[in-house]
Each structure stands twice: as C-alpha cells, then as structure tokens.
Amino acid sequence: MPTESAGEYAPVQSRARSFYGRYERKEDLEHQTHFCPGCGHGIVHKMIARAIDDLGVQDRTIMVGPVGCGVFTYYYFDVGNVQAAHGRAPAVATAIKRSRPESIVIGYQGDGDLSAIGAAEILHAANRGENITVVFVNNAIYSMTGGQAAPTTLVGMKSTTTPNGRNAATEGYPLHVCELLSTLQAPAYIERVGLGDNKQIWQAARAIRRALANQVHGLGFSLIEVLSPCPTIWKMTPVEAQRWVRGVMENEFRLGVFCDRTNERAVSADLRPVTPDPALDDLPRILGVARERLPGSEAQAFTPGREIDLEVRIAGFGGQGVLLLGEVLAEAGLDAGLEVSWLPSYGPEMRSGTSNCHVRLSRHAIDSPLVASPVVLVAMNEPSLRKFDRSVRSGGWVIYNGREFPADCARDGLNVLARPFTELADELGEKRAANMVMLGALLEITGVLPQASIDHALARLVKNPRWVELDQRALARGRELYQGSREG
Numbered sequence: 147m148p149t150e151s152a153g154e155y156a157p158v159q160s161r162a163r164s165f166y167g168r169y170e171r172k173e174d175l176e177h178q179t180h181f182c183p184g185c186g187h188g189i190v191h192k193m194i195a196r197a198i199d200d201l202g203v204q205d206r207t208i209m210v211g212p213v214g215c216g217v218f219t220y221y222y223f224d225v226g227n228v229q230a231a232h233g234r235a236p237a238v239a240t241a242i243k244r245s246r247p248e249s250i251v252i253g254y255q256g257d258g259d260l261s262a263i264g265a266a267e268i269l270h271a272a273n274r275g276e277n278i279t280v281v282f283v284n285n286a287i288y289s290m291t292g293g294q295a296a297p298t299t300l301v302g303m304k305s306t307t308t309p310n311g312r313n314a315a316t317e318g319y320p321l322h323v324c325e326l327l328s329t330l331q332a333p334a335y336i337e338r339v340g341l342g343d344n345k346q347i348w349q350a351a352r353a354i355r356r357a358l359a360n361q362v363h364g365l366g367f368s369l370i371e372v373l374s375p376c377p378t379i380w381k382m383t384p385v386e387a388q389r390w391v392r393g394v395m396e397n398e399f400r401l402g403v404f405c406d407r408t409n410e411r412a413v414s415a416d417l418r419p420v421t422p423d424p425a426l427d428d429l430p431r432i433l434g435v436a437r438e439r440l441p442g443s444e445a446q447a448f449t450p451g452r453e454i455d456l457e458v459r460i461a462g463f464g465g466q467g468v469l470l471l472g473e474v475l476a477e478a479g480l481d482a483g484l485e486v487s488w489l490p491s492y493g494p495e496m497r498s499g500t501s502n503c504h505v506r507l508s509r510h511a512i513d514s515p516l517v518a519s520p521v522v523l524v525a526m527n528e529p530s531l532r533k534f535d536r537s538v539r540s541g542g543w544v545i546y547n548g549r550e551f552p553a554d555c556a557r558d559g560l561n562v563l564a565r566p567f568t569e570l571a572d573e574l575g576e577k578r579a580a581n582m583v584m585l586g587a588l589l590e591i592t593g594v595l596p597q598a599s600i601d602h603a604l605a606r607l608v609k610n611p612r613w614v615e616l617d618q619r620a621l622a623r624g625r626e627l628y629q630g631s632r633e634g
C-alpha cells in the first residue's frame with residue numbers, strides 16, 4: 147500500500163489505483179504502454195498516478211493530454227481526460243479549471259508541445275497564475291515526429307532538422323522554461339527535476355506530488371519540468387540515455403526550485419472569482435451555430451486524361467516507407483512543374499504504429515492537401531486496405547500488397563492490382579523496397595510523371611547510392627508488373 151509520513155513520498159511496487167487495470171489502446175497490447183523501453187514518460191506517468199492516489203483526488207482529476215509521445219494519457223489514467231490541440235493544453239486546462247473549480251487539472255506536455263507551438267499558452271497561463279498543475283517532460287527533441295530540433299535542443303545536438311548539430315547563430319539557444327516562467331509574479335511553484343538516477347527519480351516524484359498538492363490547496367500555478375530520457379530518438383541504450391540526462395542535459399538545464407511562493411499564499415481556493423461557464427448545451431445558441439452536419443461531398447468518377455488532378459492515399463505500417471513513397475511522388479511532381487501537396491498522417495507510437503499520407507498532383511492550385519476520396523489507394527497491408535478501400539473513387543485504383551485481393555473488398559468500378567509486393571522486392575534483394583515497386587506500378591497506371599522527374603526526386607531524397615540503384619530497379623519491376631497484368 148502507498149505510505150505517506152510527514153509529507154514524504156514513499157514509492158511502492160504496485161499499480162497505482164489511478165491507472166486503468168488494462169489499457170484498451172490495442173487489443174493485443176492491453177498489458178503495456180506504447181512507450182519505448184527506457185522512456186521517461188512511463189516513469190513520470192507513475193509518479194502522477196501515485197500522487198493522485200496519495201492525495202485522494204482521483205474522482206475529480208482531469209488530465210489534459212498533449213500532442214506528442216505523451217498523447218495517450220487517456221488510455222492509461224483512470225481519471226477525466228481531455229486531449230488538447232498541439233501546445234494548447236494550458237488553455238484547455240484553464241477552461242476546465244475555471245468552469246469546474248473543484249476539479250484537479252493536470253496539464254501534461256512535452257518540450258516540442260509546450261516550449262515551441264505552445265510557448266505563448268504556457269507563458270500566459272503561468273502569468274495569470276491559473277490554479278493548475280503542469281508536468282513538462284523535456285527530452286530536448288521532438289520525439290514522436292521522429293527527432294526534429296525543439297527549442298530545448300542543446301547546442302551541438304544533432305537532430306533531423308539540425309543534422310550538423312544545433313547552431314546557436316542560426317537556431318538560437320536552448321530555451322530555459324523554468325527560468326523564464328520564474329520571472330513572472332504569479333506562479334506559486336516551479337521546479338526542475340531529472341530522471342538521471344534513482345535519487346533524482348525520488349526527488350522528481352516528491353516535486354510532482356507537491357505541485358499537485360498545491361492545486362488541492364488552491365495555491366496557484368505549479369510547473370514541474372522533468373529532464374527525461376528518450377533512448378529511441380537519442381539512439382542510445384536506456385542506460386546511456388539516463389547517463390546523458392545526468393551528465394549532459396543537467397549541465398544546460400540546472401536542477402532545482404526556481405520559484406516557491408507557496409508559504410506566502412493563503413491556503414484558500416478563493417484567489418480569484420470564478421464565473422462558471424454557460425452550460426455546454428447552450429453553446430450552439432450562444433455561438434449562433436446550428437447543430438446540423440455539413441452535407442457530405444459526392445464521390446466523383448475518375449476520368450483518365452491529360453488534365454492532371456491526381457489524388458493519392460498511401461497507407462501501411464510505420465517502417466514500410468509509406469511517407470517516402472509519397473515524398474518521391476510529390477518531389478517528382480514539383481520537378482515536373484505541377485502543383486503538389488504531401489500531407490503525412492501517422493499515429494503517435496514509435497512502435498506498432500500506422501502511417502499514411504495524402505498526395506495531390508495537379509496542374510491547378512490545390513485547395514486542400516487532404517485526400518478524402520483518392521483516385522489511387524496504395525495499401526501496403528490488409529488493415530490499411532480495409533480502412534480506406536471504401537473511400538476510393540469509382541473508376542479509381544487500389545494497388546494492394548497482398549497475394550489475393552479480399553473478395554469482400556471488391557466492388558464494381560474498382561480497379562485492382564494485387565501482388566505480394568514485399569516478396570517481389572525481396573527477390574530484388576531488399577524487401578523494404580516494396581514501396582518503390584508499388585510506386586512503379588502507380589506511375590505506370592497513371593502515367594502522370596516522366597521518369598526523369600522520378601530520377602531527380604530519388605537523387606534528392608535518397609542519399610545512399612546503393613539504395614538509389616535498388617529503388618530504380620524496384621520502380622522498373624513495378625512498371626513491368628502493371629504492364630504484365632494488362633497483357634495477361
């Protein structure tokens with residue numbers, strides 16, 4: 147059982163009551179979170195859950211989840227949950243706390259979310275002294291999106307957007323959120339902690355518990371920044387990543403308490419008058435909007451011809467090269483002088499995630515990058531096929547990575563090229579080139595792009611000459627497959 151003495155936090159090895167017993171995120175993964183081994187998020191989740199248990203506020207806690215690796219708070223915490231738009235957790239938390247003052251509101255954010263797109267939100271929430279608790283997980287990188295530089299990225303640290311290391315002259319210096327916010331007059335408590343070793347983890351648990359207790363006592367805005375390992379994006383083992391927090395991150399981000407006004411504050415929930423928001427049912431009337439749904443758009447038949455307006459959806463698992471296939475298509479379109487758009491869409495998991503992207507190529511200006519009714523669907527596995535096959539326009543194509551096209555997915559007006567593309571790519575020497583075999587088929591079916599533009603795109607996007615040569619063979623194989631299917 148959790149124990150508490152003289153305000154001290156005593157960790158124990160048991161599941162916190164504030165966690166769900168099973169995580170319903172995916173049927174076969176109900177026993178585990180989506181975090182990578184050694185990730186700091188899981189540790190921080192445990193601390194928050196334990197603090198909620200200890201303070202006895204589970205029934206009135208509302209978590210506001212972020213966009214980023216921490217997005218799935220609602221699958222794990224058995225409390226009220228709201229998922230905010232990117233960077234907007236402090237604004238959402240403000241709204242919840244003001245309309246439900248009795249609730250205990252926790253904003254959970256990563257560094258990409260809080261210190262970049264959400265920098266203004268956190269600044270103003272802190273400056274207003276909202277009586278909320280913010281847990282800020284800083285791993286110095288955009289993790290969920292694959293390792294782009296964040297405002298907190300260290301000088302010299304490599305990322306996908308700073309491949310030679312962050313350069314202060316061009317990308318500025320790491321943003322010190324605790325130091326910045328502690329210049330404000332309103333916050334009650336701001337502390338930076340780390341997950342660099344067990345002693346630090348214990349201190350971090352204490353700080354999070356204290357930040358939550360501040361809210362319970364109505365003391366105002368509390369923020370705990372946690373320096374947290376991200377072994378996957380840092381390309382380290384969990385042990386190396388923990389050492390890196392301790393030996394490198396902490397040199398840049400000093401640990402400690404930056405602001406503590408809790409003793410000065412009256413222990414009262416009466417810091418500011420709170421006017422409850424109007425009932426949600428009244429919102430349509432107040433906003434002057436009707437409740438009717440927008441009419442759906444009619445699917446248009448695909449008419450082949452030289453006028454180019456190609457809408458493609460590519461879908462598969464992470465790691466199958468879905469996004470690269472779309473990028474090559476878009477880059478080649480640019481080279482051919484077309485208007486293009488490329489919109490990636492992927493889940494937040496680094497493991498067992500799905501991925502798809504929308505690509506448009508047109509001779510005219512593109513109104514929206516979204517492809518709701520594709521002319522061509524490239525489905526790299528069966529779940530992706532089943533997810534999107536109904537959206538393909540009448541007269542359009544499905545290029546499917548499978549030996550046989552499922553009978554229940556077939557319909558009139560749907561053209562299908564189903565082949566075991568992964569096996570065919572394997573015969574070429576690399577099964578990961580299946581995406582390029584499928585692209586070859588797509589190019590041959592649609593005829594929208596000259597080979598020279600494809601060559602240009604590959605040269606630009608694929609750095610390894612071995613892969614360029616392999617991809618060229620894979621594209622040629624895909625073209626042959628389609629030609630062969632017509633002759634057959």
Ligand code: SF4
Binds near residue numbers: 289
């Ligand atoms: S990518 Fe990094 S932050 Fe995201 S789950 Fe994996 S280890 Fe954690």
Ligand SMILES: [Mg+2]
Binds near residue numbers: 258285286287288296
């Ligand atoms: Mg991050």
